[in-house]
Amino acid sequence: MRAVVIEGAGGPEVLSVQEVRDPVAGDGEVLIDVVAAGLNRADVQQRRGLYPPPAGASTVPGLEVSGRIAEPGSSDFAQGEAVVALLAGGGYAERVAVPAGQVVCAPEGVDLTHAAGLPETAATVWSNLVLQAGLRRGERVLIHGASGGIGVMAIQVVLALGAVPHVTAGSPAKLAVARSLGVRTLIDYRRQDFVAEVLASTDGRGVDVILDVVGAKYLSRNLDALATGGRLVVIGLQGGSHAELDLGMLMGKRASVAGTTLRARPAEEKAAIMAAVEENVWPLVAAGAVKPFVDRTFPLAEVAEAHAYFDSGEHTGKVLLTLG
Incomplete structure (x- = not known):
């Protein structure tokens, strides 16, 4: 699959898209075919060599995605179901393995690409x-x-x-x-x-x-x-x-x-937070009180350009990478 690789600490130029091995779901995990991934400041800090991923997490950047279930494993999700997920890493890729508790159904009434800007925020x-x-x-x-x-x-x-x-x-x-x-x-x-x-x-x-x-x-x-x-x-x-x-x-x-930080929390805590988001925030999204606020989208191949735009500070709301 295609994924973003960080080739040393530095500016956006250290990011490249390469062919890497597909992830394999472990116990309690699901595989997601990624539709879009959100950029976050933590990704920038990781690129600069200042914020390494937690132990055992993917070295591919990306802390939130939207997509469809590719392999549901033992979860209650159905294959092909539209979801969003909170990650410890791995989102800038065509496919990602995620603990099932950190995955929730995409909220109603939101374009699945734009939904990638919701889970982390x-x-x-x-x-x-x-x-x-x-x-x-x-x-x-x-x-x-x-x-x-x-x-x-x-x-x-x-x-x-x-x-x-x-x-x-x-x-x-x-x-x-x-x-x-x-x-x-x-x-x-x-x-x-x-x-x-x-x-x-x-x-x-x-x-x-x-x-x-x-x-x-x-x-x-x-x-x-x-x-x-x-x-x-x-x-x-x-x-x-x-x-x-x-x-x-x-x-x-x-x-x-x-x-507080979010990325390094145990999977159980992240699952509890995502359950609270699904219970309390998704109804606000469905009612139109909360909306994804997307500034720009970039195809995965333009990840360096996306990071340069993010670094400029000119963006308002979310910057997304699209897979397609």
Whole structure:
């Protein structure tokens, strides 16, 4: 089969499409004929040599796919059934083996190619905002990186749950994406102090939950923006991994800070998250409250071009690779 191979750490030029052996499903796994695969920042970090796959995972990049069941094994899926899957690796390929628990039926009413942009974002947002932070109706949420795949999904889920999103992004065009989804508090972090804007929009109270992809650079500022009893969830380290934290302020606000990853979690935890996504997010998709937000698609042969576009930071929503 055709799959993407990373030929050393570096830029998009280290990616190539080669013929490799087909995967073989192990116990409890299914084989999927891939229709499309989503690009994620973790793929870029793996390409750069900074984020190796977990032990036992495929070295082929790709953490989410849509496709059809090729071999159902002992699962309840039928051959040819349309599905999406959350992966530890292997998605940039014509076929992938996945633990059955990490596979769910594709949501109704969504093009199967575009559905590839849902599993990683939906699993990340639901597991962090709801399962980790315990987001409740009426609470206020600050979402950093609002125009990316995670950000766009987070905005839609927050609104669907009856909470209030506040967002940051780096340009008026990217903030326009959030505005089109119904966000009212829009902060250009290049021109505005996001803490001052958050406090002004909340009468000085701050937000209840922050979903952060920046990390160290924003740690102290995020704490300033949190309300009493607030919860900060760090899911990315684009701004570094080391920072000082004022524990006195943390304790005074009775706030909490959590850091999470998804890729390296045990299969059982991923299965539980995907079950929660199917139960809670897919009905929102079926109702039209949550939609895949796809910027561009590239054929697998243009994987280097797809990564170059992703690296440019110009994309809004998801970038996908198509198999065909």
